[in-house]
Amino acid sequence: MSSGFSTAEPATKFTDGELVTAVGSTCVCHRVRRHGKWHFVKRLRPELAGDPRYVEAMRKEFETGYGLDHPALARYVELGDDYIMMEYVDGTPLDEFAAHRPDVFANAATAWRLVSQLLEAVRYLHHHQVLHLDLKPANILVTRIGHDVRLIDFGFCYTDTWRDTTGLTAAWAAPEQLCGGVVDERTDIYALGRILESLPLPRRYRRAAQRCLESDPARRYQNIDQLLTALAPRRRWPIAAAVAVVALAITGWLVRDHPVSQPQPATDDTVHTTPADTLAAPIEALDTAPVTAPIPPPPSETAPEAASPADAPPTAIEDPEPAPATEPAPAAETSHNTAPPRHIQSLEQDVQDNINELYRQATSFQRTPRIIFLRQTLPQQFDELINYYVQAGNYVKVSEYTYKRQVVMQVFDEMGM
């Protein structure tokens, strides 16, 4: 890398016009169209364009961001002579979102969803030896659609290969940052405590935030896993969830002659995930009787399978209208106590029927159970259902695929299965 002259234009121009969307302390963001898609283009402010530290920080931001891949991290597309191009995120900074939508934070499920997405994103960074070091609401976007978190701005991050040009924002920085001390994951945890403290969250978040804000890093949560554990909602129905897992495992072992095919989603999905890391314990701990009644698979939208009476889709799935309440299938639920938890029963009646069907269907799968669940319900209840299954240790995949106006939600007990 020798020194030399460069005659590149100082300001790369993009076609289809540019619209300034944000002016920060170091950069100016424009929304531009490239290849028919909207992108963010980020440039240094003119007064900083000649400062080699900011130039290096921008390069570091691109190289770091480009090497990461997580749904809650904004994607980096291109590094130019004087700009970074990244995916366009239709969202607002976290503090603005909190000011306009306090209801999201007042609701336990949606608040946890946002907070856990943020924590998962930071945990991902730490697992890749990246410290963000500039966590603050301005660097956390909440998407307009779906209210998902997008973490941005790695310009002041620390990585193994970019050890200089680390930075901070004084109002959100940990004490060790402010005095030039050693930084580590606990430094980001301090900033997360500041963020949690600033949001209109329920009281239990305040207690965790206080521990994050301990001046001595040794007294804080030592990593994101500990903070996640401390904040995770208590599992109200661990027995029911464990029993469901046992039913999945045992009937998968018993019912091997009834392979099941599932309808394929029409488009890519939004994935809400949490590690299924507790399956072994409930399976070992519980003693259950085998389930003998195989359950037919749900139909596909384009090619409904010819169904025998035993394989016919259950009525609740085909019929989008709310169905009367039914008791769970006796063979499965009675022996395995797989009746839906009490709080689920408060949902709409058709949702409850679908949940009953969920447990019955669970018995028809093999070693790698996949549960197709069709529902027609209100978005808030849908989010509550997602939260319920995620908390129980499942992966939930929400598809745009629909069958008779019902959205398909797939619940997996292992990622990718």
Place this chain on the structure above:
Amino acid sequence: MTFSPYVISLLQDKSAIDCSSPSAAEMLSLDIERVTGERLGVNTLKRLLGRLDECEPREATLNIIARYLGFPNWSVIERIEAHRCNSDFATVYRELRTTRLAPGQRVAITYLPDRRVVMECAGRGRYCVTESINSKLRPGDQLSLPILVDGFPLIAHDVVRNNQPMGTFTAGKEHGIHWEIET
């Protein structure tokens, strides 16, 4: 409005009062009167500390608190807080903002392996190369140079040689540069 964590930390440092304690507002009111000679209502302080429903304090109230903290007025605290919300580097670098140089002053720049360039300030952010050893810059080159930072590359814009634009010149990409003002 309620006090930000920063302002609360300033109050605590100044008064040695734990602002989270139930009697903080009363003690703070007394201490503010002791220092400034002005008395602030306990309920006003409770609102600003977040213990009562928020209110919009009068400017005079905020200025009293600013003077108690040692600032001329509240707007200074607001500016400091605004700066605290901006991202900045954690490390203090040895830097030279070239606008500090007077016309005629010279700065010597060295970088590996054996490069040395001396530039003379021509005013208005422009510099003229007066000496060049093993560098691609030549004596007589004119350029714009906003800042020099030890350990970082040199980035010179709008380089002109013999009235011909040469573009941007970058040096010391691998190991950075070292600068010294020549006396």
